[in-house]
Amino acid sequence: MRLASALGFLLIVGLFSGCGSTGDGPADVRDMAAIRASGVLRWGADEAGGAPYEFRNPKNPDERIGFEVEIAEEIGRRLGLRIEFVQTNWAQLLPALEIGNFDMAMSGIEVTPDRKASVDFTRPYYIFAQQLVVRAGETGIKNLDDCRGRKVGTLGASAAERVLQAHGGIEVLPYEDNVTPYQDLEIGRLDAVLLDLPIAVYHAKPNAKLQFSGAPFAEGEYAIAVNKRSAGLRDELDRVLGEMIKDGTLEKILTKWELWNDSQGRL
Secondary structure, rough: OOOOOOHHHHHHHHHHOOOOOOOOOOOOOHHHHHHHHHEEEEEEOOOOEEOOOOEOOOEEEEEOOOOHHHHHHHHHHHHOEEEEEEEHHHHEEEEEOOOOOOEEOOOOEEEOHHHHHOOEEEEEEEEEEEEEEEEEOOOOOOHHHHHHHOEEEEEOHHHHHHHHHHHHEEEEEOOOOEEEHHHHHHOOOOOOEEEEEEHHHHHHHOOOOOEEOOOEEEEEEEEEEOOOOOOOHHHHHHHHHHHHOOOHHHHHHHHOOOOOOOHHHOO
């Protein structure tokens, strides 16, 4: 989804060894029994990736808000656990999850075959799509075919970047955040931006200098990632997400953040 890291492998390992661990070894991977005994569910995410996932309230910097924040809080309430937020660079979330720095990772993580090989995923909580954005008044770019030979910004290590690279013929410019691409589009450094729809809805839709180009496409799923040794936690999260879908709580959260659409009915 968001925020790709430019850190090298050795630096990543160094960060992991000092984050959330005890002694000189990696942190312990906890399943549901240990989590319940502690009363705390540790949630790994990257608030630096920004809105509308998890971010600091501009009106109150001490408050963390976002649609995933509300999902996590509801999960904690239904499980009778306190949610502990563990800030982690987005590109490092899954490796950190694997060594036990936290219990679950939820930060707009797209379910892909390569990721499923290293971690387990819950049922999806959001069906996303890609949205192409251009400058207001642009009529020459209606789809990715029109982007051939042009500069298109996106987030590094994201599903959107994969879509652009697979299409071919496009000069793909990866960024480390989800705001700068739209800023560069405004001033003409880019011809278009391709990002997940939730990001486009929050950052591009309200901007009078930008406009959506075409309908969303290339759907995928966001789900919560857990360690492969935490099957009990995965099952409990699946149960709670199922309850939230059935009783309308998830729809209410997504609607509040202007993210509910017809695709979500398939959840």
